[in-house]
Amino acid sequence: MKAVRELLIKEFLQIRRDKRMLPLILLAPVIQVVLLGYAATVDVKNIRLAVYDGDRSPASRAYIERYTATGYFTVVEHVDDPRDLDAALDGGRATLAVHIPRHFARDVASGRPVRVQLLADGSDANTANISLNYAAQITAGYAESIFAERLARVGGITVPRVSAETRVWYNPELRSANYMVPGVVALILMIITTTFSAAAIVREKEAGTIEQILVTPIKPLQFILGKLLPFTIIGIVEVGLVLGVAVLWFDIPLRGSIALLFGLCGLFILTTLGLGLFVSTISRTQQQAMMTAQFFIFFPFLFLSGFTFPIENMPPVIQTLTYGIPLRYFIQIVRGLFLKGVGLEVLWPQALALLIFGAVILGLSVMGFRKRLG
């Protein structure tokens, strides 16, 4: 145990010696979470609308006004020639264009359906889809009011309406930050613990000092512990920092138990340290280690864990693949704890999966590392 303590002290000394290191380790995650909290929003707002109004009647203006009244649309351009709508889309000035034909008012009044063309910039599929849905709702609302006028003309009585009384659970304002920020906790924990543990070991290889350590009475297992513990501690501290920013700055509700959250972070760290150790075994230089971690671990984890892209939307083959990504379970745990406030009674399968992944990955990496050294 004494040997491990000495190694721990050595490692912390090394971290402190590089003046830029500690501020970076501590500040970077905070900046990251702030940035993500603000930027990572897929909410579709401020849709830029170009309008060609071929009728220029009070009725057509009233129809267009319904778009801006929702707050989702801003009219950026009124064009006199319908062909200019294309130019507005081509140049990226507008993402949606409305083409209102002549005789709009006359046809609406006489009960003939008017065809209004909507041109959407489909390059961003998600935004296009949501904009079109807004437009459809606005048009349905317009139909409602026209129907009411027609009813008034024929009989004056009202026809019953059906409405949806919607309640959104877990995230009533549908804020992106509530969904993204808890995921960032998981992401930062993974990046910091994996990269630094791998780099700390490979650095000794590059510098040739690993041989020196091996001729001392320090056993490989003690060496591993001495290398991995500092970053476990740093990882936990960072989780605390990021949680602070999430709860105090972004008002993200933490409905579940904090103790359980930290406990499960510990479980997840088993996996990330195991991965870091594994990367260090197969890399000779730090450049190699960073590239390997970046491309073979972070990228697949980032994209296949459901962090930004819902797993349900992926093709079945890839959905099956995601079960092999430990981050997937941890993200579910973090979101469950934050937003739904559930505990182990719901999250036990994910916790169990993390435990198994952690034990297997760390166990195999330790074995591989000792074999390489032996």
Add this chain to the structure above:
Amino acid sequence: MIHFNIAPIFKKEFRQISRDKRALGILVFLPAFMLVMVGYALNFDVKHLAVAVADMDRSALSRELVERMTQSEYLELQYRLAAAEDIDPLLESGSATIGVVVPVGFSDNLLAGKDAEVQVLIDGSNSNTGSVAQGYVSLAVRDFSNRLVMRWLEKRGASPSVPVVLEPKLWYNPELKSAKFLVPGLFGLILMIVTVISTSLSIVREKEMGTMEQLKTSPLWSNEIILGKTIPYLLISIVAATMIIIVGWWLFDVTIKGSIPLLYLAIVLFLLGGLGQGILISNVAHTQQVAFIMSVFSSLLPSFLLSGFVFPIDSMPGFLQVFSNVIPAKFFLVIVRSIIMKGVGVGPVWEQFAYLAMFAFATIGISAARLQKELSR
């Protein structure tokens, strides 16, 4: 004009890269591999949302409402429940995204001329899926409600037709495939990582190993060292970019509508900026670990978050929209998407081109000056 002698460093760097087979493999093939994985996995298309229905009314009208709701490809009826309370556990475990309760008396109310309400419960934890779900459900309910009015109008002899029929036309990406949007975006992200991270690490490694001192004593100019160090990565990145284009076309049908030389011009400008940024970081950082974090935070994160790659810049708070204007990836993405999807020429995107050129010029200029100072010390 100064006589440039970049050959020695160029050769040395290339030999060093090719000696490290894995690094070379990663640099050349991984971008294409990532594209495959990410192209299939990245998908915002919200379809087949699981709906759980508790129809307590069991009338012809309630059945019609449920049918209307779930006939599109977006909402899929997966659970028919006997009691409203059964919805809660389904939402809690994530098995269903939407719960609908049609209360007893729904049909009787409507037939008696009274308004009726259905309850809709939505799992909002994923805000995007939640808001899309909310949009589809409320549209379906409105349509149903309008249909009831139309039937009544018809009976009374008034025009039963809807006043406005929307004719949506989708441009550039008619099938609305996320992949077509994201593949061009991945370009910037991958190239940024390859250039910034690998150049900064390769220079800082020389510092760490002390071989930078040897370079200082050599008769080489800073410009020569910089060019010799960066050109190999520039060439590798161009190969990587070509692989991305081929894979994108082959697997995802991403065809380039515009001019290919123009696309390559944009790629080279963007790469130069990335290389300059990498050298700038290597000026400041003393260890590879620090260089790595600085690279990730100055290139990867902003290129992922603030470039419009996945998150629409229009929806961000104002100060971030302003800040996004210093991220070269943002301008690169506009160019790449315009050339690939819209087939435009230089005209609509010349400002973006100018910015990329400026960025490359500035980063390379500043870092060359700093390196010169360091060398002459």
